[in-house]
Amino acid sequence: MLAHFQNELNRLKEKGLYRTLKKVTSPVDTTVTINGREVILFSSNNYLGLANHPALKKAAVSVLQNYGSGAGASRLISGNLEIHEELEQRIAAFKKCSAAIIFSTGYMANIGAITSLAGKNDLILSDQLNHASIIDGCRLSTAETKIYPHKDLAALEKILRQALSRHEKGGYNNIFFITDGIFSMDGDITPLPDLLKIADRYNAFVILDDAHATGVIGKNGGGTAEYFDLADNEHLIQIGTFSKAMGSLGGYVAGHELIIEFLRNRARSFIYSTALPPSVSASSIAAINILEKDKALLQSLQHNIDRFKKGITEIGYGSVEIETPIIPIIIGDADLTMEFADTLLKKGIYAPGIRPPTVPENQSRIRVSLMSSHTGDQIDTALSVFEEEGKRLEII
Ligand SMILES: Cc1ncc(COP(=O)(O)O)c(C=O)c1O
Missing domain, CATH: 3.40.640.10 (Type I PLP-dependent aspartate aminotransferase-like (Major domain))
Known part of the structure; x- marks a missing residue:
């Protein structure tokens, strides 16, 4: 009976759809310790940084x-x-x-x-x-x-x-x-x-x-x-x-x-x-x-959205129409997207790759989410990694 579930899990692994958890051992902030390493977080819905306020x-x-x-x-x-x-x-x-x-x-x-x-x-x-x-x-x-x-x-x-x-x-x-x-x-x-x-x-x-x-x-x-x-x-x-x-x-x-x-x-x-x-x-x-x-958090969130959008366009990812903190960087191919996400993580930027079935075929993407508490330096660091690795993987 258990074999059925083992087979299903194996099938997920073969299709590259097996999910694993990343362990966070720090407070939820703009930088977090994931699996023992400190990274800048661009994947949280904690848009105003209130989770650790x-x-x-x-x-x-x-x-x-x-x-x-x-x-x-x-x-x-x-x-x-x-x-x-x-x-x-x-x-x-x-x-x-x-x-x-x-x-x-x-x-x-x-x-x-x-x-x-x-x-x-x-x-x-x-x-x-x-x-x-x-x-x-x-x-x-x-x-x-x-x-x-x-x-x-x-x-x-x-x-x-x-x-x-x-x-x-x-x-x-x-x-x-x-x-x-x-x-x-x-x-x-x-x-x-x-x-x-x-x-x-x-x-x-x-x-x-x-x-x-x-x-x-x-x-x-x-x-x-x-x-x-x-x-x-x-x-x-x-x-x-x-x-x-x-x-x-x-x-x-x-x-x-x-x-x-x-x-x-x-x-x-x-x-x-x-x-x-x-x-x-x-x-x-x-x-x-x-x-x-206090409108300051909303204002700094908007400021960060503008800063990231301007930067990502300037480095060659095309213009971003989005007005919200959820910014999809469409890569298309699922494997390339996951490779890019892994590289970003290795370089200290956690912005997850999203692929089918969560999004349609050929619409795989890096989903960047911004927070009001991101500093200008953190955003610029992310942009320079997006530029360096995007060029290396011939995404831009
Ligand atoms: C659009 C949307 N609705 C509902 C939910 C569920 O909210 P909660 O995490 O509080 O269960 C989420 C995310 O988790 C969501 O993205």
């Missing part, structure tokens, strides 16, 4: 000492601590929504929201490049799910019309468009205003996964809706996580209070899972405090 640590330690390490039960039993409700109010206000509900992770927020909101006789239209947790949520829901080509809203509308014309018995109960805000492997931004316009025409909901956008884009770091200056919209359901720019852990859904009340009653990953530890919730609140008070 004194204010987040102080908040966590104080709440840990006063309230203990675990919530002890799910929210609906006896795990609903005051700090959870405070965090929900704070994130709702930060996202300019009337209400919010928190989950243990962003993954669980997506699974819980999608599977409870969309069911039998509903239609989901999901962007081709959406995150795995959205894909899993769609699969687990019993809704009819159709994938539209990446950000192609004309195609989305065509697929929608075809589905509506084929559908019998008076139409779907509900229609959902689901999209990442910032796409996690490509760093581009979803065309939210146009998506909402189509949603209005067809009376559809838009579920926006703002995991990589919250704390990153928009004048206050409010995410994709703020970036496009959109007012609160009862058909917009925003999902996110405290685990990336917010430097903590936990997922959330923010939107109309009726939707939130519904999720509290129906989302299985909320109902049947222990509430977040209070100390973790305290870190998330501390992150919101920082974002609300």
Whole structure:
């Protein structure tokens, strides 16, 4: 019986798809010690450097000492601590929504929201490049799910019309468009205003996964809706996580209070899972405090994005259209990409190679992610390694 799993693992190894873990033995910062070596990190979602920020640590330690390490039960039993409700109010206000509900992770927020909101006789239209947790949520829901080509809203509308014309018995109960805000492997931004316009025409909901956008884009770091200056919209359901720019852990859904009340009653990953530890919730609140008070982190992140983009273009990698900290350097060939990533790591730069099945064939890439806390020297060091090794491998 075990032989089956051994064979599967062997198959992954043969196909070059076997995954291994790298051990980090230092605090999570712009430099980390990986497998015993110090490297500059260009692969973290800790965009604002908050994961090791004194204010987040102080908040966590104080709440840990006063309230203990675990919530002890799910929210609906006896795990609903005051700090959870405070965090929900704070994130709702930060996202300019009337209400919010928190989950243990962003993954669980997506699974819980999608599977409870969309069911039998509903239609989901999901962007081709959406995150795995959205894909899993769609699969687990019993809704009819159709994938539209990446950000192609004309195609989305065509697929929608075809589905509506084929559908019998008076139409779907509900229609959902689901999209990442910032796409996690490509760093581009979803065309939210146009998506909402189509949603209005067809009376559809838009579920926006703002995991990589919250704390990153928009004048206050409010995410994709703020970036496009959109007012609160009862058909917009925003999902996110405290685990990336917010430097903590936990997922959330923010939107109309009726939707939130519904999720509290129906989302299985909320109902049947222990509430977040209070100390973790305290870190998330501390992150919101920082974002609300101080724009310096957002400004230095933007400064670093501009510096890296300018540099990488100047050394011959072509122009970069991306406006976010996720910058894909497309290499194409999977083996060459992995060789390049290994070389970068040997030279002290950790920017991972991403290859199929995570990205399409011939779209293998180095995925660089920038942090507000990267120094100019760290970025310039990375650029000079990209130049030297890119030339050696004849990539540029
Ligand atoms: C777009 C997107 N959504 C959701 C998640 C899941 O968030 P979490 O890590 O909090 O589970 C991630 C990343 O992990 C993500 O990239």
